[in-house]
Amino acid sequence: MDWVNAVVQGVLLGGLYALFASGLSLMFGVMRFVNIAHGDFIVMAAYGALVIVGATGLYPLWTMIAIVPGMALLGFVGQRVLLNRTLGEDILPPLLVTFGLSIIIQNVLLEVFSADSQKLQAGWLETASIPIAGGLNIGLMPLLIFVSALIVIGGLQTFLYRTPVGRVLRATSDDQETVRLMGADNARIFAYATAIASAVVGIAGVYMAMRTNFDPSVGPARLLFAFEAVIIGGLGSLWGTLVGGIILGVAQAIGAQIDPGFQILAGHIAFLFVLVMRPQGLLPRMRG
Amino acid sequence: MTDTKQHYVVERSTRTSRFASGAAAAIILALALAPWWAGLGELRILIEIFYYIALAQMWSLLAGYAGLVSIGQQAFVGLGGYLLFALAIFGGLHPIVALVVAGLVTAVAALPIALVAFRLTGAYFAIGTWVIAEVLRLSFAQFPALGGGSGISLPAGIVRDMAGSPEGRQFLVYWVALAIAFASIALVLALLRSRWGLAMTAIRDSRPASESLGVEAYRTKLMVYVLAAGMTGLSGGLIFLQKLRISPDAAFSVSDWTALVIFTVVIGGIGSVEGPIIGVILFFLLREVAADWGSWYLILMGSIAVVTMLFAPRGIWGLISSRYDLELFPVGRRLRVDPERRDRKE
Numbered sequence: 314m315d316w317v318n319a320v321v322q323g324v325l326l327g328g329l330y331a332l333f334a335s336g337l338s339l340m341f342g343v344m345r346f347v348n349i350a351h352g353d354f355i356v357m358a359a360y361g362a363l364v365i366v367g368a369t370g371l372y373p374l375w376t377m378i379a380i381v382p383g384m385a386l387l388g389f390v391g392q393r394v395l396l397n398r399t400l401g402e403d404i405l406p407p408l409l410v411t412f413g414l415s416i417i418i419q420n421v422l423l424e425v426f427s428a429d430s431q432k433l434q435a436g437w438l439e440t441a442s443i444p445i446a447g448g449l450n451i452g453l454m455p456l457l458i459f460v461s462a463l464i465v466i467g468g469l470q471t472f473l474y475r476t477p478v479g480r481v482l483r484a485t486s487d488d489q490e491t492v493r494l495m496g497a498d499n500a501r502i503f504a505y506a507t508a509i510a511s512a513v514v515g516i517a518g519v520y521m522a523m524r525t526n527f528d529p530s531v532g533p534a535r536l537l538f539a540f541e542a543v544i545i546g547g548l549g550s551l552w553g554t555l556v557g558g559i560i561l562g563v564a565q566a567i568g569a570q571i572d573p574g575f576q577i578l579a580g581h582i583a584f585l586f587v588l589v590m591r592p593q594g595l596l597p598r599m600r601g
Numbered sequence: 602m603t604d605t606k607q608h609y610v611v612e613r614s615t616r617t618s619r620f621a622s623g624a625a626a627a628i629i630l631a632l633a634l635a636p637w638w639a640g641l642g643e644l645r646i647l648i649e650i651f652y653y654i655a656l657a658q659m660w661s662l663l664a665g666y667a668g669l670v671s672i673g674q675q676a677f678v679g680l681g682g683y684l685l686f687a688l689a690i691f692g693g694l695h696p697i698v699a700l701v702v703a704g705l706v707t708a709v710a711a712l713p714i715a716l717v718a719f720r721l722t723g724a725y726f727a728i729g730t731w732v733i734a735e736v737l738r739l740s741f742a743q744f745p746a747l748g749g750g751s752g753i754s755l756p757a758g759i760v761r762d763m764a765g766s767p768e769g770r771q772f773l774v775y776w777v778a779l780a781i782a783f784a785s786i787a788l789v790l791a792l793l794r795s796r797w798g799l800a801m802t803a804i805r806d807s808r809p810a811s812e813s814l815g816v817e818a819y820r821t822k823l824m825v826y827v828l829a830a831g832m833t834g835l836s837g838g839l840i841f842l843q844k845l846r847i848s849p850d851a852a853f854s855v856s857d858w859t860a861l862v863i864f865t866v867v868i869g870g871i872g873s874v875e876g877p878i879i880g881v882i883l884f885f886l887l888r889e890v891a892a893d894w895g896s897w898y899l900i901l902m903g904s905i906a907v908v909t910m911l912f913a914p915r916g917i918w919g920l921i922s923s924r925y926d927l928e929l930f931p932v933g934r935r936l937r938v939d940p941e942r943r944d945r946k947e
Contacts, residue, residue: 349728399910405914408724413903424896540725578736592721
């Protein structure tokens with residue numbers, strides 16, 4: 314029963330990882346751009362929620378009303394002012410600039426908030442659970458996060474395939490030069506893509522703050538989880554990203570069941586296993 | 602007709618680079634004699650400078666020439682360090698012998714690591730190498746014999762038997778560090794001047810074009826990656842031979858062994874032999890001033906690196922060399938008119 318429970322909890326944890334990963338996946342899909350500071354942006358959103366709760370006493374979930382548009386705006390401006398300057402043939406500038414940003418964000422958060430571990434108290438939502446057959450319980454919060462991941466990914470998928478802006482984003486993903494010839498402004502398209510990805514980062518950050526302890530140094534680990542979910546699922550596929558998140562979550566939960574020290578290691582090993590056996594991922598849609 | 606046909610010669614060295622070679626020989630001699638003119642405190646800083654030069658040269662070789670941007674070089678620093686401790690403690694080898702073996706074994710271990718990491722390209726390769734370093738960090742924390750998560754010290758007996766006296770030990774570590782820094786520069790120069798160097802720059806500039814001319818991109822990259830890993834492992838062994846204590850978090854630290862190295866190389870000038878040296882020297886000068894600033898120091902280094910990348914992507918050395926057309930290390934080829942051979946056209 315313990316094992317069944319571990320797998321179920323792992324699947325639900327996978328929802329959070331899919332939320333981490335879908336912003337990364339969207340940005341790579343449209344711009345061929347990997348933001349090394351992605352995890353630190355998630356942590357930044359979590360601290361934003363912490364500040365709002367501290368100042369207003371709001372229930373943590375409601376901070377999304379401010380955090381999600383706030384992160385989207387930050388993403389839009391950041392892409393226009395800073396990141397667009399780094400894009401081009403050479404992969405070094407975007408990589409190194411976002412790596413520098415990652416170190417800067419971690420250390421600024423450390424100066425402002427100290428290294429103390431933080432968590433948003435979600436009250437009844439943390440303890441509430443739905444009993445399933447045979448003593449198995451599903452926590453309401455993990456379930457809420459998982460359902461949110463389904464809604465976010467479904468929404469992104471609809472947006473990309475059913476709206477005019479989504480069509481331009483997909484066209485840019487296929488061929489930047491041609492889209493520009495058709496009269497689209499790449500710099501603006503990239504800024505929209507980053508704004509959307511950052512809104513998802515905002516959602517992921519608030520959920521992370523409610524679900525787990527965090528401190529300024531946990532960003533890189535979130536980046537690695539997001540990256541692993543993207544690669545396991547297959548580049549460019551949003552539903553694949555969800556599958557990747559679930560596989561990563563289940564691997565971690567099973568590892569933790571064997572020995573608490575194996576949790577993270579088991580996730581990494583599952584990723585490397587998929588990378589060796591099936592480097593294109595499980596549901597690939599594009600080539601890197 | 603008085604028209605003349607000019608003959609050209611290809612030169613590898615310039616007057617500056619010949620002068621620089623002489624100066625380099627003098628500097629190396631002075632540094633080799635440092636135990637007689639410097640105090641133990643200065644020697645300690647020089648040791649640090651030397652191993653950072655080696656780490657920076659290797660990262661610059663990978664990113665600037667082979668097009669392999671790695672955020673996982675701490676994997677090889679940690680591996681070299683742990684292998685040194687394991688070989689000295691359980692294998693009974695003299696620490697210097699253990700150091701050399703640790704470097705070789707790290708290079709061998711880099712081969713299977715590369716086979717996995719090379720399945721990813723570009724930015725994803727960078728993050729993939731980071732995952733592999735994390736796997737090593739978490740794995741070494743599971744070995745109780747090597748101190749588990751809290752780490753292990755080099756036993757006093759081994760430290761004592763390394764050299765006749767504590768001072769002698771410090772001198773020995775110093776000379777080994779100097780040798781490693783020298784070897785790292787020599788390795789990069791030798792590679793760049795060989796046909797492998799030509800292949801590397803060709804692949805970096807255009808992989809399809811170079812492959813169509815018969816350059817084997819995969820094998821060239823693999824060889825550079827393994828050589829850089831070996832040299833990085835050697836540096837890692839030296840780092841922890843000086844510290845005398847190792848733990849998973851210190852050995853596989855991304856900020857100490859990769860972030861700072863990347864910042865120094867970017868600031869000094871990526872894709873040159875001079876840049877990493879300049880970057881490391883600047884880094885140590887800055888540290889003398891800003892050592893007490895805590896995390897503000899890393900914020901400053903990161904900001905300078907970001908600004909450099911945006912506005913002067915070839916770093917400080919790039920600015921100097923393009924302004925004055927300088928080259929201290931003879932790696933390029935220049936075309937020059939040969940004044941002695943000038944034929945009259947019939």
